[in-house]
Amino acid sequence: MNQKISKTFSSFLAPVKNGYIIVFLAFAIWMVFFDTNNVGRQIGKAEKLNKLIEEKKELQRKINDSQTELGQLKINKEKYAREQYYMKKDDEDVFVIDIKK
Numbered sequence: 591m592n593q594k595i596s597k598t599f600s601s602f603l604a605p606v607k608n609g610y611i612i613v614f615l616a617f618a619i620w621m622v623f624f625d626t627n628n629v630g631r632q633i634g635k636a637e638k639l640n641k642l643i644e645e646k647k648e649l650q651r652k653i654n655d656s657q658t659e660l661g662q663l664k665i666n667k668e669k670y671a672r673e674q675y676y677m678k679k680d681d682e683d684v685f686v687i688d689i690k691k
Contacts, residue, residue, distance in 0.1 A: 672684075
């Protein structure tokens with residue numbers, strides 16, 4: 591029985607005796623855990639990239655909204671001022687009707 595365990599154990603360790611396997615395992619462990627661009631940092635960078643992409647989409651939407659408002663302002667300044675800032679002439683009264691759905 592002892593000899594059977596010894597055979598199994600030596601057959602299990604046979605690939606470890608190969609120098610290429612040892613060097614490859616050492617390299618893989620180094621790259622995964624100790625390198626400056628290890629797996630944990632790569633995952634963190636990917637999450638940060640996704641967050642920045644979402645922020646870019648939101649900012650692009652705000653830019654488009656601002657450009658639309660600027661276009662309206664250039665077309666009719668008086669209408670824009672009356673609607674956005676409730677400005678009025680001296681002889682007018684302004685009534686604001688807010689319809690909420």
